[in-house]
Amino acid sequence: MTLNLNMAGRHALVGGASQGIGKACAIALAGMGANVTLMARRKDVLEQTRAELPAPASGEHRVLVADLNQTDALAAAINELTAEHPVQVLVHNSGGPPPGTAHEADPDAYRRAFQAHLIGGQTLLQACLPGMRAAGYGRLINIISTSVKEPIKGLGVSNTIRWAVASWAKTLASELAGDGITVNNVLPGFTDTERLHGIIAGRARNSGSGEDQVAQQMRASVPAGRFAEAAEIANAVAFLASPAASYINGINLPVDGGRTGSL
Ligand SMILES: NC(=O)c1ccc[n+]([C@@H]2O[C@H](COP(=O)([O-])OP(=O)(O)OC[C@H]3O[C@@H](n4cnc5c(N)ncnc54)[C@H](OP(=O)(O)O)[C@@H]3O)[C@@H](O)[C@H]2O)c1
Structure with missing residues (x-):
């Protein structure tokens, strides 16, 4: 059996896709053939990001402007999208x-964090579930934290809120x-x-140290000795989204250069 990473014909909705980890996930999934x-x-x-994505196997990539803190508007926007594009x-x-x-x-x-991260996630999931069930293929991947x-x-x-x-x-x-849907973090x-960069600046302000010094200490706490590139997080997300990850379900996957000390 070959490793199946083919996402052609799959539609992926990626949150926080204007920068950072979300943007890297969108690029990775588009690179595997998905419509994003x-x-x-x-x-x-x-x-701008949409213009940078590799072209999908068929169809097109889309943009959805929504704020996870505005639940009613979010529900309206996601329901409109999924009605036409499961x-x-x-x-x-x-x-x-913060x-x-x-x-x-x-x-x-x-309250704000619960609304964005949990109520927002639930609102998105409920709109996406019919499409996942109809396809017999679903992946919910939450980007949370170690x-x-x-x-x-x-x-x-x-x-x-991560808990x-x-x-x-x-x-x-x-x-x-049972519906062919996996859920992983x-x-x-x-x-x-x-x-x-915001976290480093905050720690520097609070400690009276320079940002370079704070960043250096943070790097030193990672066995790999460096920060991750966003694409390295996206690689894990893209694998979990793929057919190859069909039997991985209910896990918390650290992608942290070995920093987390617990199992
Ligand atoms: N970077 C790290 O070292 C690290 C480590 C552990 C965990 N994480 C977590 O991983 C996630 C992504 O991190 P990141 O570093 O990529 O963050 P980031 O650079 O701050 O990007 C956040 C993204 O989320 C969007 N966004 C923010 N608030 C939103 C809202 N209310 N509604 C809809 N979209 C919103 C932003 O775009 P707009 O401004 O256009 O909405 C942006 O695209 C975060 O939850 C972060 O805490 C990050």
């Missing part, structure tokens, strides 16, 4: 909650497996994106 819909809030950046692969990804300790966070920050293995200092709201998403995903994995380590 790029989702985020900035239409102009999404359109989705088989959902990469649930967006920006991480940094800060858990005990100092504004209670509303937890904090589901070990909470990360200074990311209190993020640590909390909620991981538990949601694990439950879905057992509910949906990819846990990026330090990945060279705008998000990481």
Whole structure:
């Protein structure tokens, strides 16, 4: 049996696709032949990204402008898309909650994070499920964080909400497996994106150190000795989306250069 990574004829909806990890996932899936819909809030950046994607095997790539914090508008936009173009692969990804300790966070920050990451994911999934079931092929891949293995200092709201998403995903994995749908989480380590640059700047401000020094310390905490490229996270996502990953279901996959100390 050959390794089947062919995504021709599959429609993938990729969140947070205007930059960073989401953009890299869109490029990887398009490279495997999928039709990709790029989702985020900035239409102009999404359109630029769409122009950069390798052409699909047939049909076209699309753009969906939506904000995960605006649930009603999100539901309307995704239902309109899936009514005409059923989705088989959902990469649930967006920006991480702002940094800060858990005990100092504004209670509303937890509500906003729950709305974007969990209610947003549920809204997207429910619109995509009919297309997945009709195809007998579905992939939900959540981009979350290694904090589901070990909470990360200074990311209190993020640590909390990632667990909620991981538990949601694990439950879905057992509910949906009979329909040919898998549900998995990819846990990026330090990945060279705008998000990481913001975290480095924040740590530098809080510690009084320079950004270079903070980045150096962070690299030193990774056995691989470096940050990931977004494409290295996308490679894992693309594999989980492919036919080859049909029996991988309900896992948390760290892609972190060996940084996470727990099993
Ligand atoms: N980079 C890392 O080191 C790292 C490590 C662990 C986990 N992660 C997690 O992995 C995910 C992706 O990380 P990244 O580094 O690629 O982040 P990023 O550079 O901040 O990109 C976030 C993407 O999400 C979109 N987005 C943000 N808020 C949104 C909203 N309310 N509705 C719809 N789209 C929204 C942004 O586009 P628009 O502004 O156009 O909407 C952008 O495309 C995040 O959850 C992050 O916390 C990252």
